[in-house]
Every structure is written in C-alpha cells, then in structure tokens.
C-alpha cells in the first residue's frame with residue numbers, strides 16, 4: 708500500500724535524522740551522591756581530566772545540572788546506562804539524561 712510505504716519511509720527519515728543529531732548528556736544533582744563519586748564518573752565515563760571533573764561536579768551541585776559531554780544518540784545512550792549501572796552498584800541515586808543539542 709502507498710500509505711504503508713509512506714509511513715515506513717517517514718520512519719526511516721526520522722531515524723536518520725535522530726542519528727544525525729547531537730545530544731547533550733546532563734548529570735543531575737541530588738542530595739546523596741558523594742562529590743568524589745561524581746568526579747570519578749566524569750573522569751571514567753566522560754573522559755574529563757581531574758580539574759575539569761571537579762569544576763563540572765561543582766557546577767552540577769550549584770546549578771542542579773551540567774553537561775558531561777555531547778555525543779551521537781547511541782553514544783549518549785551508552786554513557787547514560789554506564790552512569791546508571793555504576794550508580795546502582797555504589798547505591799547512589801545519581802542520574803544522567805540526554806537532551807537534543
């Protein structure tokens with residue numbers, strides 16, 4: 708059917724557009740995660756050096772959120788799930804989300 712073809716095509720276009728976009732991965736503040744743990748996450752998951760990691764962590768603590776990095780959709784998803792599993796393992800409520808840039 709023409710309608711089926713068109714809706715399949717528009718889904719494909721949507722997917723292609725999703726993959727061309729860039730996504731900010733934001734870390735969110737909370738009252739329980741230790742500052743040291745967030746600094747470790749910024750170094751280990753987001754590959755920031757120690758001094759930038761401390762500055763980003765303090766920005767999250769002060770402003771409620773800050774950007775850990777900007778990535779393709781898949782890489783952003785991977786960073787978010789890495790944060791989620793490390794936080795779970797350490798019993799911290801730390802959360803990362805993505806936003807279209």
Ligand code: TYC
Pocket residue numbers: 734735736737738739740741742745764767768801
């Ligand atoms: N607010 C936390 C504290 O005072 C520290 C913190 C910073 C938590 C950044 C989460 O994404 C975060 N221990």
